[in-house]
Amino acid sequence: MNGAAPAMPSCVQTERHGEIIVLAIDHPPVNALAHPVRSALLDAVLAAEANTGISAMVIQGVGPHFVAGAEIREFDAEPRAPILNDLLLRIEACSKPVIAAIHGNALGGGFELALACHYRFAADDASLGMPEIKLGLLPGAGGTQRLPRLIGAANALSLMLSGESIPCARALTLGIIDRVGPRSNFIAAAVAYADEIVRSGQGARPLRDRPVPPGVLDDAFLGEQRRLAARKFPGVESREPIIECVQAAITLDFDAGLALSRRRFEECRRSSSSRALRHMFFAERGTRGGAAPRAIRRVGVLGAGTMGSGIAISLATAGYSVSLIDTQTAAITAGLTRVRDTVNAAVDKGRLAPAEAAAAIGRVQGSDALASLNDADLVIEAVFEGMAVKQDVFASLGRLCRPGTVLASNTSTLDIDAIAAASGRPEEVVGMHFFSPANIMRLVEIVRGRATLPDVIATAAAVSRRMGKLGIVVGNCFGFVGNRMLYAYGRENHLLLLEGATPAQIDSAMEGFGMAMGPNAVGDLAGLDIGYRVRRERQDLPDDPRYYRVADLLVEAGRLGQKAGRGAFLYAQGSRRPVPDPEVDALIAAESQRLGIARRTIEDSEIRDRCLIALINEGARILTEGIAASPGDIDAIWCNGYGFPRFRGGPMWYADTLGPAAVLSAIHRFAAAHGNRYWTPAPLLTDIAARGDTFDAWHKQHSSRGNL
Numbered sequence: 001m002n003g004a005a006p007a008m009p010s011c012v013q014t015e016r017h018g019e020i021i022v023l024a025i026d027h028p029p030v031n032a033l034a035h036p037v038r039s040a041l042l043d044a045v046l047a048a049e050a051n052t053g054i055s056a057m058v059i060q061g062v063g064p065h066f067v068a069g070a071e072i073r074e075f076d077a078e079p080r081a082p083i084l085n086d087l088l089l090r091i092e093a094c095s096k097p098v099i100a101a102i103h104g105n106a107l108g109g110g111f112e113l114a115l116a117c118h119y120r121f122a123a124d125d126a127s128l129g130m131p132e133i134k135l136g137l138l139p140g141a142g143g144t145q146r147l148p149r150l151i152g153a154a155n156a157l158s159l160m161l162s163g164e165s166i167p168c169a170r171a172l173t174l175g176i177i178d179r180v181g182p183r184s185n186f187i188a189a190a191v192a193y194a195d196e197i198v199r200s201g202q203g204a205r206p207l208r209d210r211p212v213p214p215g216v217l218d219d220a221f222l223g224e225q226r227r228l229a230a231r232k233f234p235g236v237e238s239r240e241p242i243i244e245c246v247q248a249a250i251t252l253d254f255d256a257g258l259a260l261s262r263r264r265f266e267e268c269r270r271s272s273s274s275r276a277l278r279h280m281f282f283a284e285r286g287t288r289g290g291a292a293p294r295a296i297r298r299v300g301v302l303g304a305g306t307m308g309s310g311i312a313i314s315l316a317t318a319g320y321s322v323s324l325i326d327t328q329t330a331a332i333t334a335g336l337t338r339v340r341d342t343v344n345a346a347v348d349k350g351r352l353a354p355a356e357a358a359a360a361i362g363r364v365q366g367s368d369a370l371a372s373l374n375d376a377d378l379v380i381e382a383v384f385e386g387m388a389v390k391q392d393v394f395a396s397l398g399r400l401c402r403p404g405t406v407l408a409s410n411t412s413t414l415d416i417d418a419i420a421a422a423s424g425r426p427e428e429v430v431g432m433h434f435f436s437p438a439n440i441m442r443l444v445e446i447v448r449g450r451a452t453l454p455d456v457i458a459t460a461a462a463v464s465r466r467m468g469k470l471g472i473v474v475g476n477c478f479g480f481v482g483n484r485m486l487y488a489y490g491r492e493n494h495l496l497l498l499e500g501a502t503p504a505q506i507d508s509a510m511e512g513f514g515m516a517m518g519p520n521a522v523g524d525l526a527g528l529d530i531g532y533r534v535r536r537e538r539q540d541l542p543d544d545p546r547y548y549r550v551a552d553l554l555v556e557a558g559r560l561g562q563k564a565g566r567g568a569f570l571y572a573q574g575s576r577r578p579v580p581d582p583e584v585d586a587l588i589a590a591e592s593q594r595l596g597i598a599r600r601t602i603e604d605s606e607i608r609d610r611c612l613i614a615l616i617n618e619g620a621r622i623l624t625e626g627i628a629a630s631p632g633d634i635d636a637i638w639c640n641g642y643g644f645p646r647f648r649g650g651p652m653w654y655a656d657t658l659g660p661a662a663v664l665s666a667i668h669r670f671a672a673a674h675g676n677r678y679w680t681p682a683p684l685l686t687d688i689a690a691r692g693d694t695f696d697a698w699h700k701q702h703s704s705r706g707n708l
């Protein structure tokens with residue numbers, strides 16, 4: 001073991017163009033400003049500053065982006081010098097002009113780097129934004145102080161509180177960009193621009209020396225910004241600090257404002273919402289890697305109902321040719337109308353260009369002939385939920401489709417292996433469980449059958465990604481990950497109703513925790529009859545007269561949910577607003593009495609704990625069984641499919657914040673009070689709690705993530 005390790009290639013390459021030096025940040029995949037990049041950039045800037053032969057510097061990013069921001073993983077540890085703030089101060093203090101040459105994304109710290117440069121030259125594909133709020137952070141490297149000086153405090157604040165990126169043209173109008181150049185020959189054009197700056201003697205131009213343009217952040221404006229941000233980023237602790245720092249840009253001098261933003265950044269970095277959101281950032285990458293996906297161009301969607309038409313919209317807007325097939329002509333007509341209306345509505349909302357919409361609509365053909373699927377590369381089945389009909393359909397697909405066609409089912413509960421077996425080629429069958437409305441909801445559970453080939457799973461993942469969806473691979477069991485956990489959560493909801501809580505109290509307790517909707521309003525929205533029918537078909541329900549008893553009662557009383565104008569709540573004609581109904585309370589109270597359950601006052605904290613800990617315990621079982629590959633997958637599923645609050649990081653991350661030992665002792669407490677039928681801790685939870693570990697740490701030790 002002798003000899004020095006080979007030198008690491010530098011993250012910053014330099015190239016001389018006469019008196020101009022180009023400093024190219026080369027740190028794939030997105031040039032995040034990790035410690036080695038900061039060090040290398042600082043060295044390169046200092047060397048260029050000291051070199052009398054150099055008159056100006058151009059900073060660019062190698063690859064598809066300029067710089068996508070700070071390295072998010074580094075926020076879990078204490079900052080390491082040179083910190084970004086100091087590096088940017090040093091760049092800004094250069095006596096020679098520094099020009100940012102921006103293409104692709106300049107986000108967060110990447111945008112702040114561009115602001116510390118004296119001039120900004122951009123390609124027309126450039127996109128700039130400060131997405132820190134999405135991570136529970138604020139722009140911590142001077143952005144809150146420099147951007148208001150450039151475009152005014154109001155414009156700067158709305159950009160930071162929205163987290164959205166703006167295209168090059170808008171950045172030019174706002175005055176963020178000084179000059180736009182062609183994407184081809186971009187660096188040559190940037191060098192020519194730098195040369196022009198040198199020749200004209202314009203020199204360095206630090207933003208710190210500029211006053212914030214006049215204008216006040218009045219109460220009406222701030223009130224509106226607060227309202228928008230609270231709706232978009234509930235529970236995120238960096239909202240107020242962002243406002244405070246932008247106000248400081250007006251009221252304090254640059255150094256004092258910068259020092260304040262630095263302190264607030266550190267507080268936000270340590271906040272529970274930022275930790276949770278950073279966890280979500282990585283959890284939401286979706287399943288990647290593994291085998292190469294098959295090439296997909298033509299997709300057949302079988303069943304033109306609610307789900308089939310929604311899936312067709314997502315496929316067509318992503319560029320796939322779609323055959324939408326149904327046995328009912330009326331269903332085909334209705335499905336095609338829905339595709340057309342939804343795509344056209346996207347044009348009205350400015351989300352889609354008219355030409356793209358016309359092309360998307362033109363890609364969808366309706367048909368009642370299953371035989372037209374013989375040239376499909378992928379078929380997604382979305383017919384009625386029932387094993388007999390699905391097996392019948394898959395037997396036909398197995399005969400009709402050419403070998404190599406991927407056969408996917410959108411079943412939400414049925415055994416994918418039993419469906420696959422009927423096709424005669426189970427290795428090409430996979431579950432693609434979309435959520436309703438399928439054209440809006442981002443989540444797709446990709447269900448791996450016993451025989452499913454890795455490239456078939458990779459294909460489902462690639463198609464999901466191309467549709468802009470989050471595909472997470474899960475194992476095959478009743479309800480897969482999301483709905484199986486929902487059963488445990490819903491079980492406690494229904495037991496609590498019999499024990500003394502009302503639907504309104506439970507929903508308010510869960511919404512207070514941050515759930516997008518309470519469980520009773522969700523049941524009404526989905527339709528209580530769906531679960532009712534599934535429970536009738538299941539053979540493995542617990543022998544417990546209390547189990548989902550209230551849901552059954554509601555259905556038997558004709559209270560099917562929103563579509564019937566009444567379910568757990570009442571709904572006025574045409575309204576989606578749940579109104580508590582004394583008739584439901586009386587119905588439940590009578591049932592409690594019939595079952596001999598003494599009703600009592602239930603605290604909101606008990607509601608939250610029982611519903612959430614039931615969810616966590618089921619999640620731990622799912623992990624033990626390998627139905628989910630990681631706690632992060634479960635978290636991504638629950639935050640994207642079930643309205644779990646992102647700022648709490650999903651159920652398994654939430655378990656870690658409570659501490660698995662505390663979760664375990666709550667289960668023991670519930671078992672003592674209610675028996676252990678439902679309150680037996682998952683062995684994995686017991687194990688992790690005994691070791692004083694967390695689900696996150698356990699997963700990092702046993703990581704299998706990324707393998708399809």
Ligand code: 3HC
Nearest residue numbers: 029030032068069070071072107108109131139140141285
């Ligand atoms: N830090 C660490 N990793 C990052 C990263 C970052 N800032 N940005 C992207 N990555 C990683 C992704 O996790 C992914 O890794 P994987 O391949 O292992 O899954 C890889 O880079 C490629 O990313 P994408 O798959 O997302 O690539 P796309 O081309 O689809 O999108 C992007 C590119 C638009 C730049 C997108 O990655 C993105 O939005 N990144 C996050 C940007 C961000 O939030 N920046 C702010 C950071 S906080 C900050 O800067 C604080 C400062 O104020 C001090």
Ligand code: NAI
Nearest residue numbers: 303304305306307326327328331382383384385411412436
């Ligand atoms: P739906 O009743 O709206 O549509 C089903 C369509 O399939 C009907 O138009 C029917 O005519 C057609 N169909 C029935 N048999 C057929 C056959 N043999 N060949 C061709 N077409 C046939 O049903 P929905 O809600 O769209 O559900 C479809 C599937 O999606 C089910 O498996 C369901 O469990 C699943 N799912 C539904 C969700 C929802 O919220 N509605 C959510 C996630 C999955």
